[in-house]
Amino acid sequence: ARARKEGRPWVKDLLSAMGDDQKLPRPLTMIPGGKGGTVTRVTTDEPLRSRLFSLGLSPGAEVTRKEQSAGDERITIDAEGRAIVLEWTEAASVWICAAH
Template identity: 55%
Template sequence: MAVSSRIEDYMETIFALEVSGKEATVTDLSNALGVAKATVVAAVRRLVAASMVTHERYGALRLTETGRERALHIYRRHEHLTFLFQDILGFERERAMAMACAMEHEMDEKAEARILGFVDYLVRARRDGREWVQDLLSVMGDERKLPRPLSMMPKGEKGVVSRVTADGPLRLRLFEMGFVPGTVVARRGEAPLGDPLTVDVRGAEVALRRIEAASVWICACPE
């Protein structure tokens, strides 16, 4: 029987209670997940049917070996993502946990391994005092330094092409027009009809439709 992401939340909560040295009950799950006891009972029935949990009437809930192994993977992803969002990116704990909960069920082992490797490398670099780490965290914390589509750049502002997301002929045409990563561009205004944007790039003035300009991502010019 397939187990949904919501049902996995019950397994993770049972596991977290076990880790803390407690026995999970219907009341505990109801309180922890903010749902009615009747909803918990229905979920527990599904877990019992899937051989993930054992439950004696009015007794504690216990994960089976299969259930505990699966719950461990979910719990590990949750803790890992919470660490990333809270300790690395600086979000408040409740917000970090909410984002971790939203992501953990969509990750496969390959995605988890890549993110785990990235976070571990970042933590070691920060511990070793690498200057680029603070620069990276500074950029992530300053909305003005984040890339944005050219169509969102205010008139009169300059920026540096970060990337071009278009594919096929449009991508090639944008490159030929000079929108190559690292190039400084300046937003001038709009054509008389309102839709095309006029942009200075490599000493020439070019016009782009807004849909085309949305494919060119710009970062702020270095100070």
């Protein structure tokens, strides 16, 4: 995620080579505010994994990332109609496929 944010050229080349990059799962931290999709995996260990699952953030859940103020280290999402606030590191472990 950092390499893409930094604009490293190999990321663009890789995504181009793999086809439509919008179809690839990506961490919730890489989804722009106002956009969303379906949770495909949660890449963390216990106890955080159980916490995220208890919040409804398990594969198949529909989520939308809310707009965020610059410099805010927390991410607010709407998950199945519930507003949830996550730390940046928590949100980075929730991978989604963006809605088209």
